[in-house]
Amino acid sequence: MRHYEVVFIVHPDQSEQVPAMIERYKTLVTGRNGAIHRLEDWGRRQMAYPIQKVHKAHYVLMNIECDGETLAELEHAFKFNDAVLRHLTVKTRKAVVTPSPMMKEEKSRSLTQGDAKVEAPAAAVAA
Template sequence: MRHYEIVFLVHPDQSEQVPAMIERYRGMISAGGGTVHRLEDWGRRQLTFPISKVHKAHYVLLNVETDQKTLTELTGAFRFSDAVLRHLVVNMDEPVTEPSPMAKAAQEEKEGGPRARREDSFGGDDDDMGVNA
């Protein structure tokens, strides 16, 4: 069995159906002898560009271990579902179980903690850039 990362976008009008869709897809993977290593529901997010005149979508991320037959069945379910706007399947070398950067940022936001700031890549000295003050 191989490891895959799957992201699919659900039409915002169908957001209420996302938990049922997740359970259905999870059941397909389990029935095929696979496992779900990570499941993240990112919620509704703004799209970079409109898809079928839709500007927002409900994002879901799955990291799974499954065989090719089950993966083909799963992608077929994505294709024939009117609620799924887009899907992407990426082959991974090993299972990913740690939270994604999106989930980490959402968790920090929920806890009310400050977001991590990027450190200046040039260092603290103005001399590094050749500026004389």
Template sequence: MRHYEIVFMVHPDQSEQVPAMIERYTAMVTEKGGKVHRLENWGRRNLEYPINKIYKATYVLMNVETTFDVISQLENTFRYSDAVIRSLVLRVDEAITTPSPLAKEGEDKVAAAE
């Protein structure tokens, strides 16, 4: 099995469906014997440029270890889903389990608020 990094952006009108989408995509990976090494919901963020007159989106990052068949299924799901406005799937050499800079930034804000 290979390691992949997946980022997808969800339409702002579908933000309440993000937890269910994450659960569905995680199940697709784990049902075929794969593992999810890192899962981060970065929340709603401004886009650098508008996509179809949309200025905000909910970002989700996943690092998974799975087969190419599952990745093909995920890409097809992203492509035909109205809720996902953009997605990116990259193959990486090894599992990445450390928090991303955006996740660390969010943790720092929470710690400062306390």
């Protein structure tokens, strides 16, 4: 079995359906003896250019291990799902389990915002 990195972009009006879509795609891969090594929901983000007059979309990243037939079925599911605006599949040499740069950025951003929130009440108490 080969390793793949799959990113798909969902229409922002369908963001509430993303968890169900992720679950459907997870069962598709794992039901055919595949494995999911990393799954990240990046949330709603600004796109580089509009697609179908939409400027923001919901991004999801999956690192999977599966055979070619399973991958073809997964891409077929993306193609015939109107909520999926775009998808990209890249073959990788090995399983990637470390957080992506997008998630590292989110984590560092949330930590710095958390520090600012902690410092603000301390400054108010000191004043």
